[in-house]
Each structure stands twice: as C-alpha cells, then as structure tokens.
Amino acid sequence: MKKSTFKTLLVAFLAISMFLVGCSSKTNQNSDDEKDPVVKEETPAKDTLVYGRGGDSVSLDPISTTEGETFKVTENIFETLVSFGEQDTTINPGLAESWTVTDDGLNYEFKLRQGVKFHDGTEFNADAVVFNFNRWMNGNEEQFPYYTMFGGYKADEGHVIQEVTAVDANTVKFVLKRPQAPFLKNLAMSPFAISSPAAIEKQGEAYRANPVGTGPFKFVEWKENDTITLEKNADYWQAGLPKLNKVIFRVIPENTARLNALVSGEIDVMDGLNNSDEATVLANENLQVLERPSMNVGYIGLTNTRKPFDNKLVRQAINHAIDKQSIIDAFYGGTAQPAINPMPPAISGYNDAIEPYPYDLEKAKALLAEAGYADGFTMDLWAMPVARPYMPEAMKVAEVIQASLAEIGVTANIQSVDWATYLDQAKNGEYDAFMLGWTGDNGDADNFLYTLLDKDSIGSNNSAMYSSDELHDILIQAQTEVDEDARNELYKKAQEIIHEDAPWVPLVHSIPLLAAGKDVVNYKPHPTGSESLINVEFAK
Structure with a gap:
C-alpha cells in the first residue's frame, strides 16, 4: 500500500472514531438542561417488627400459665371463641360468628366460622372446641391454673360448666350448672384460646413450646x-x-x-x-x-399461712408502714394512683367509700405490739426480677419498702430469683412477702376479686393463700347474679371484707x-x- 493511501485511510479512521466517541458521550452525559433521570433502587418495605420486652414467656400453651409475657405472644398465634374490642373489653365475634343465650343464662350456643384452619392444616370446628374444653376441665390447677375462672374443674362442686357438646360441625353448645355473669368475658380471655387437637395429641408435653392455633x-x-x-x-x-x-x-x-x-x-x-x-x-x-389504658394493680402479697403474716394485725401494720405516694412520686412520675382496693376504680363495682390505710408509723408500731411483735421481726421480701406494667422498677421499689419497714423494727431481706421460678414459688406459698401485680383479663370485678383472693384460686392466682368463707360465698353469689346493680353491691361488700383482713398491701394502679x-x-x-x-x- 502506498504511503499516501495509508495516510488517507488513517485520517478517515480517526475521524470516524472521534465521531463515535462523541456520539457515545452524548448518550451518557447530556447537557445541563437535558439530563437523564437517575434510577434509584427502591428500599424494600419494612415488614418485620421487633418487640422488646422485659421477660421471657414461661409457656406458649396459653392455658398452662397465668403469666402476661406468655399472652403477649400467644394472643397473636391463637384465637378465642369471642374477642374483646380493639382497646376495651366489649364482647365481639371471634372464632364464633354469633351466639344465643337462654333466658335462664344456662345454655349458650355458638355458630362457628367456616373454612378456618389451624396452622398445621387441620380443620377448626365444633369438635376442636369440645376437645379443648374437655382437656381443660379434666385437668388440675398445676396443669391449667386459669381454668379456675369456671369455678374449678370437672370433679369440683363449684365447677360451672356441666357439658360442652358439638351440635353439628359448626355449632357448639355449653350447658352451665348455674349462671355465670362474666361467662362470655371469660371465654374472650387469652388462656381460653383454641388449640389444634392434632398438635396437642402429637406433641404431648412438648406442646408448651410448639403452639398451633388459628391466629394471624x-x-x-x-x-x-x-x-x-x-x-x-x-x-x-x-x-x-x-x-x-x-x-x-x-x-x-x-x-x-x-x-x-x-x-x-x-x-x-x-x-x-x-x-x-x-x-x-x-x-x-x-x-x-x-x-x-389502665386496668391493673401492683401489690405486696403477704402470705397468710406463714408467720407472722397469719396474724391480721401484722398485715394491717404493714399496710400502715408503706408510703405509697412517695413511691409513686419517685418511680411513676407522679401519674399513678395509690391503690386502696385490690381492683382499679375503673372497674364496675369498685367501692370508693373505703378509706385507705393512712401512712402512719406510730399506728403500725402499736399494731405490731398488740400482735406480740413489739420488737419487730425479720422477714424476706421477694422482688420481681422483671419490669411489669404495674411495677416498672421493682427492685428500687423494694428498697424503699425495706427502708420503711425498718422504721417499725421490721428487717426485710430483699430476695429475687428468675421469673419462672419466682411465679412458681410465690404460687406455692413459699415466700413471706412478695411483690406482684395483676393486669385485668376481662374488665370484670370477678377477674380481680375471685381470681386473686378467693379460696378457690389458692394454687393458681391467690398466692397470698388468703381464705375467707364469707368472702367466697359473696363472690359466688356475685358470679351468679345477672342484675348489674345487685352484683356491684356484692362486690362492694367483698372489698370491705378484704380491706379489713388485709391479705395484701395494694400499692398502685399505674398508667x-x-x-x-x-x-x-x-x-x-x-x-x-x-x-x-x-x-x-x-x-x-
């Protein structure tokens, strides 16, 4: 090839290359007033909620415990026949679409939702409801402590439910021995969620850690x-x-x-x-x-079967020795309410005529002397190891109570243990005095007074081991009474008995x-x- 020809081709090649580079530059970098939009990758929508809480669950079979950390979880795995309102305790449909009640309050018939399945793929139906209730009523306080809400167990004289039967696949019938005014509210409570019968039979004791419900x-x-x-x-x-x-x-x-x-x-x-x-x-x-929304009580339980708390005068003295308002100012931002009764004022039947035990150290000393403890005594005060809604800083509150009791000659040694053990030992009456509380399950006075302080509830939620036949008769009558005003009068009388016997020191109703x-x-x-x-x- 001649040099002149080569030069001509080289110039042409370079010209074409420059043109292509220029074209390429224009496609990737436009002028200032003609920029390509920047394509951004979309951030995936957040869909995992992490919930921080103070303690672990003790079981994931809701009927096997009375402990609130369990229900935080199981409320989302399981469902009940009827349900509460979004932020109240009104009764709404749940797994049952509708229900009818006979005029005598002894027969309830529930129409169940169709097409609902348990998480293991088995069918939810009337037989599943019957299975669950038969399982509970044939158990005991150790297995199913909350079932005492129905007056004990099948063999007990006070048991409310006579039978539960499947009328057809989508209809279940409850026959009661006596009317129970809070029956529907009890059914809506977290412990009475319906489990998969197949899963229970397959898992046995391991079901506590392998729950199967119908929930979201x-x-x-x-x-x-x-x-x-x-x-x-x-x-x-x-x-x-x-x-x-x-x-x-x-x-x-x-x-x-x-x-x-x-x-x-x-x-x-x-x-x-x-x-x-x-x-x-x-x-x-x-x-x-x-x-x-507040519906709770924090309290100091005084185990009535242990000396010296088997003496009512000692229990009354402890009530006089604790400055509730100072505790509220220090640890509740002054927003909580000093507790007088075992149930909060928002609950129907609250007795606002009862006067509180005033903070009075001299009165407390006089009562101790009358009881035979003029020089005081030594006791263990058990403090919860976890924060609870009714007591967010239990150990600090325990230290204040310890100092108050020292003023009347009582030496309180603060003790604690892991949460599951704490609940178990308190339930069994192994502590002199203990800090606990209660968040209402259904908005009814029965759920506070009968659940926490009736003799039927010893071994479940009555950790103070308090027993009063007079109180028991009133609370059973209140359960059976369907007239709201009459029920309220009975609960007011019950609170008078409890206040006099002082099985607790009611501390606080928190927000x-x-x-x-x-x-x-x-x-x-x-x-x-x-x-x-x-x-x-x-x-x-």
Missing part, C-alpha cells in the same frame, strides 16, 4: 431468654391480614437498656417505659410514646407506657396487656 401469625422458633419468632399465616381467614410478615419478641430485662435498643433501631416497640424516660422519648423525632419508632402505625395497646398485632404495619 404462626410460631417459628423460641430461643429461651432471647427471642420468640412468629411469621405471617398466609392462609389466615381474614383477607389481607396480618400486615406484617414477621414478629420477633426479644427479651431485654432492663427498661433503660430496652430504651437504648429502641433509640439505636435494634427494636421497633418496647413495653415498660419508665415514667422518668418519657420526656427523652418525646424529644426524639424518630420515636413516639404509647399509653396503655403503663410503651414507646415505639415513629414509623410504627396502627399499634393499639390493650388494657389487658395482650394486644393483637394483626393491623400493625410500618409507615410507607
């Missing part, structure tokens, strides 16, 4: 004292629900540590917000404070606080402390 979330995994993981029930009978894909319940014992985890984004919701930390949360634009990320929406705290997360989601 299915159980996945339990790492004890760490996390419990639930996932969305894709076959749930309510279309479009739940809105979350996964829920993780995480144990963080200390309230302050839980708040730190919320601030750092490790968790999305926390219960047990200290009143002293409320301002910190409100000042954080990424967080919100949630208030639980529990929770905190959550600002992006958590549709979270509605329930007064029972066991809310469904079915409608909760994250802001888009």
